[in-house]
Amino acid sequence: MNQIKRTHIPLRREEIRDLAHHFRERYAGWPIERVAEREKIILLRGPSPANQGGFSNVTIEEDSDGLLRPIPAIVINTAYRTPHGEPVPEREIFWHEFYHSFYSPASNDLSVDHDHYSTRGALHAQEERRAQEFAAWMLVERLALGDTPHDLAERYAVSTDLARIALQSRTGQTGFD
Secondary structure (H helix, E strand, O other): OOOOOOOOOOOOHHHHHHHHHHHHHHHOOOOHHHHHHHOOOEEEEEOOOOOOOEEEEEEEEEOOOOOEEEEEEEEEEOOOEOOOOOEOOHHHHHHHHHHHHHHOOOHHHHOOEOOOOEOHHHHHHHHHHHHHHHHHHHHOOOOOOOOOHHHHHHHHOOOHHHHHHHHHHHHOOOOOO
C-alpha cells in the first residue's frame, strides 16, 4: 500500500521572527508553566545525563466524545549545559521545544534515505537552527549598538550561545568576541 507523505515547507527567517513576535506579545512576562497551561502542553522537568536540553513529543488521547486529539508535551532537562559548560535556562529550552512541538515536522516526514546517503542529518540540523532562532526572537527583545553575546546573555538571562544566535539572526554578525 502506498503512503502519501505530507509536504513540509519550513518557515523562513522572517516567518520565524513574526511568529515569535506574535507569541511574545501574547505571553510577555508569563512564566513557562502558565504558557504551557494555556497552550495545553504537558510540561515535565528533571535532570538527565542525556546531551540534549529537552525534547517535545505529541501523544494522542481519546477525549470524552471518543475523538482522538493530540496532546503536546515538553520535557526539560534541568541539568543541561552548553558545550562550554554554561547552564541553559529552562525558558530557553521551553521556547526551543515549543517551536518543535508546533512548527517542526516529524523526522520521518523530513528525511529521505537512499542507498548511499540520507537527508536526515542535514534536515535535523536545519530544524534545530530554526528552533534556536525562534527561542532567540522570543527571549532577546532588542539589540543595542555594540552588543556582545555576553551583554545580551546578562540583559535577557539567556545562554551566550542563544545570545550569539540572536545577534546572527538580526544583524548577520558572527557575535564572536
